[in-house]
Structures are given as structure tokens and as C-alpha cells.
Amino acid sequence: MTEVDLLIVGAGPTGLYAAYYAGFRDLTTAIVDSLPEPGGQVTAMYPEKMIFDVAGFPAVKGRDLVSALVEQADQWKPTYLLGRRAQTLSQVDGRFIVDLDGGVTVSAGAVLISAGIGEFTPRPLTAGDGWLGRGMVHFVPALDVHRDQDVVIVGGGDSAFDWALALHPIATSVTIVHRRAKFRAMPATVRQVTNLGVRIITDAEVTEMIGDDESLRQVTLSVKGEDAPVVLPAQAVVAALGFTADLGPIEAWGLEIDHRSISVDSTMQTARPLVYAAGDVAAYPGKVKLIATGFGEAATAVNNIAVALNPEAHLFPGHSSAAE
Numbered sequence: 001m002t003e004v005d006l007l008i009v010g011a012g013p014t015g016l017y018a019a020y021y022a023g024f025r026d027l028t029t030a031i032v033d034s035l036p037e038p039g040g041q042v043t044a045m046y047p048e049k050m051i052f053d054v055a056g057f058p059a060v061k062g063r064d065l066v067s068a069l070v071e072q073a074d075q076w077k078p079t080y081l082l083g084r085r086a087q088t089l090s091q092v093d094g095r096f097i098v099d100l101d102g103g104v105t106v107s108a109g110a111v112l113i114s115a116g117i118g119e120f121t122p123r124p125l126t127a128g129d130g131w132l133g134r135g136m137v138h139f140v141p142a143l144d145v146h147r148d149q150d151v152v153i154v155g156g157g158d159s160a161f162d163w164a165l166a167l168h169p170i171a172t173s174v175t176i177v178h179r180r181a182k183f184r185a186m187p188a189t190v191r192q193v194t195n196l197g198v199r200i201i202t203d204a205e206v207t208e209m210i211g212d213d214e215s216l217r218q219v220t221l222s223v224k225g226e227d228a229p230v231v232l233p234a235q236a237v238v239a240a241l242g243f244t245a246d247l248g249p250i251e252a253w254g255l256e257i258d259h260r261s262i263s264v265d266s267t268m269q270t271a272r273p274l275v276y277a278a279g280d281v282a283a284y285p286g287k288v289k290l291i292a293t294g295f296g297e298a299a300t301a302v303n304n305i306a307v308a309l310n311p312e313a314h315l316f317p318g319h320s321s322a323a324e
């Protein structure tokens, strides 16, 4: 059993910043996420994109923002429980007990839900059944893994084209395979990828992935208008077919939830005492879902949690610049 002052559910930008702030307030924290990497939507959907509206950064790459947030939070050594979904919330003797899948249990004095738009489930690539982690991925946490590989990217949206741009300089070859002739990705990105000479095969579907236990060697495509299957060398397939998102088990935690958003008051507390919400998942009149908003809400939530856990504590944390 992991015992902490504060359990943070969701390691997106909001949860990571909350972990920093909780440490600054002398609270011990655990941070759980069903994804194997921190960063939430930024890591899963746009790590290579520049973000222009985070205070203090005229422009910051998604991946770099997440690294900086992790570094900032790590000063206080939060316990990361990644690749685990928060399932149930109960209360025993005034403490929250949260069961994660995989048999892990966390006991916490308070809970902050920063679950964003919910847990992501990648849309499956049928031919990739059984290949996840053996050559197939749904997103690319570290580009360098694909250095000198033949990479096949499946999909026609922004993610597929962003991965192509990012992987082209380091991979041996990059091929985009899309089942339609039209793309959902931004035309400017499609143009950029086309101009780089990335091979794009449209009206095509991956029908088989071939390799051995250890690694993938090639993929077979069925292409409209071609009699014979097309075979491509591939040590990696990025199945960028998008994600569905769902609050899942959190819906049953006894909170006020409407359209995947949890109602909170001005302290970010939900309908359940000592359970707070911040970031994309938190709702109140006039809410704007942005990274910047989540940061402010995380600070408000954690400072109020500090007082709720210790009524002698001050709501105002003092200035971090005075800490040295």
C-alpha cells in the first residue's frame, strides 16, 4: 500500500504541476496515470508540436514542456504509478483508498483528479493484433528508438504526419499508409511531409505484420487497384489511428459529472469533500480548457488541499522565490 498526503489522478500538465506544488506545500504525493509516460494529451497526441501560449515560453515543444514539468515536480520526489488506471475510490477511517489495476492500492488524505478528457484508448489496427510492444506502438515517447529503422506510419491525421516529420531525419525510411485518398491532417503539414519525399501510400490497408518473437521485419499492404500485395520492410509500425477518451471508473466516484466534466467550486473541490479536480476535467461557468488554465487551477486546488488537511496551514503558500 502506498501512503501519501495527496493522490493525483492523471499525469498530464495539470497533474505534474500539482505534484510540484504539493511538494512545495510539504505534502507527499503519488501520481497515477494509465499511460506509460507522463504528459497526458501533450505526450500522446502532439509531443513534437510547438505550443505558443504557455506563460513564460514564447514557443515550447510539447515534449520539452513535459520534460520541464517532470523536472520541476521531481524536486519533491513524487511516487509515479504509471501504466496504471485508478479504478475505485472508497473511504476508510477518514482516508481515501484508491485501487489501481494491477493490485496496487493507494491510501491518501485527499485526492486531486486531473484526468483531462479521460483515459485514452488507442483505436486498434486489426493487423497489429499481438504486435503491441513488439514492433507496433500507438505513440512515440522517445524518437531515438526509431533511429535507423524502416518505419511505417498508419493513419491520415495530424499525429501521423507529425510523427513522419519528426522521424524522417533519423529513420532509414518513413512511409505513411492511409486507407483513404484524403487526409484529416492540416494541409500545410501534408505539404511539408510530401516535400520531404516521404512515401505516402493511399487507399491502402495493412493486412499482415510479419517477423519473429523478438522483432518485426515487414508489413503487407492491400492497395486499391493493385493486384498483388505490396510488401514494405518495417522494424516499426506507428498505428496513429487516434484515440477514444473516457472517464471510465471515475464516473462511479460519487461526483457531479456532466459531459465528462466534474463540477467544482472556487476552491476546485468537487461535490465530495477532500476530492478536488483541476485541468480539462474540472468544470465551472466560464471554464476555458487550456494548459495555462490547468496550471492555475492546480495551484488553487493544492493550496486549498493543504489547508483542508491541516487547518493551521495558511492558504497563501508564500512566494517560491523566498524559499532560497
Ligand SMILES: Cc1cc2nc3c(=O)[nH]c(=O)nc-3n(C[C@H](O)[C@H](O)[C@H](O)COP(=O)(O)OP(=O)(O)OC[C@H]3O[C@@H](n4cnc5c(N)ncnc54)[C@H](O)[C@@H]3O)c2cc1C
Residues within 6 Å of the ligand: 009, 010, 011, 012, 013, 014, 015, 032, 033, 034, 035, 039, 040, 041, 042, 045, 046, 050, 051, 052, 053, 084, 085, 086, 087, 114, 115, 116, 117, 118, 119, 120, 247, 248, 249, 250, 278, 279, 280, 281, 289, 290, 291, 292, 294
Ligand atoms: C492536438 C492538440 C493540441 C493542443 N494544443 C494546445 C495548445 O497549443 N495550448 C494549450 O493550452 N492547450 C492545447 N491543447 C489542450 C491541452 O493539451 C490540454 O488542455 C491539456 O493537456 C490538459 O491537461 P490535463 O493535465 O488537465 O489533462 P490531460 O493532458 O488530458 O491528462 C490527463 C491524464 O489523466 C489520465 N487518466 C485519465 N483517467 C485516468 C484514470 N482513471 N486512471 C489513471 N489515469 C487516468 C490520462 O491517461 C491522461 O494522461 C491541445 C490539445 C490537443 C489534442
